[in-house]
Amino acid sequence: MKNLSHLFERNVKWASDVKDKNPDFFTDLSKQQAPEYLWIGCSDSRVPANQIVALPPGEIFVHRNIANVAVHSDLNCLSVIQYAVEALKVKHIVVCGHYGCGGIKAAMGNEENGLIDNWLGHIKDVSRFHAEELNQLEGDEKFNRLCELNVLEQAANVCNSTVVQSAWKNGVDLSVHAWIYSIENGLLKDLSLSISSPQDLEKLIS
Numbered sequence: 001m002k003n004l005s006h007l008f009e010r011n012v013k014w015a016s017d018v019k020d021k022n023p024d025f026f027t028d029l030s031k032q033q034a035p036e037y038l039w040i041g042c043s044d045s046r047v048p049a050n051q052i053v054a055l056p057p058g059e060i061f062v063h064r065n066i067a068n069v070a071v072h073s074d075l076n077c078l079s080v081i082q083y084a085v086e087a088l089k090v091k092h093i094v095v096c097g098h099y100g101c102g103g104i105k106a107a108m109g110n111e112e113n114g115l116i117d118n119w120l121g122h123i124k125d126v127s128r129f130h131a132e133e134l135n136q137l138e139g140d141e142k143f144n145r146l147c148e149l150n151v152l153e154q155a156a157n158v159c160n161s162t163v164v165q166s167a168w169k170n171g172v173d174l175s176v177h178a179w180i181y182s183i184e185n186g187l188l189k190d191l192s193l194s195i196s197s198p199q200d201l202e203k204l205i206s
């Protein structure tokens with residue numbers, strides 16, 4: 001049987017390195033988690049939430065799926081948002097996409113990919129909403145822009161979720177952000193969408 005002993009070896013070394021630096025790290029963390037951020041990102045192995053913002057375990061609550069989709073019918077994502085906002089009381093929700101996203105690329109084409117095409121239908125929706133702008137672009141420019149527009153649309157979906165709407169109604173301090181990451185240089189870009197109230201959202205839509 002093939003086992004993954006090398007990963008266990010790495011784990012032992014990692015845990016011991018962390019303890020060397022801070023002997024109480026795991027004991028403290030085992031008592032509670034109090035992250036300030038919820039991260040909704042792509043499953044892509046090159047975009048690990050904690051690592052790219054250099055934060056240790058305990059600091060970010062994470063939900064990842066193909067192409068960082070946050071739609072009103074996805075109970076998985078909605079449950080994560082609810083738990084993060086209502087139980088953990090995160091202050092920020094970051095929707096983070098990335099350039100070169102395979103999910104976005106697949107959604108731009110017409111190949112048959114099986115089951116996943118149902119999921120990618122959400123990206124095709126984004127593409128249709130912004131057809132006028134996207135039709136002016138070609139190649140990588142079009143691809144990159146759809147990656148950005150998808151982040152903005154998913155962030156707007158998060159803002160429209162019942163959980164976020166009711167948090168704002170109750171005066172909770174909660175902001176939704178849209179970021180995009182470049183696999184080519186390791187840098188994040190803020191897409192200048194930062195919404196902290198229904199009024200902010202209205203301004204964005206109008």
Ligand code: CO
Nearest residue numbers: 042044101102
């Ligand atoms: Co991706």
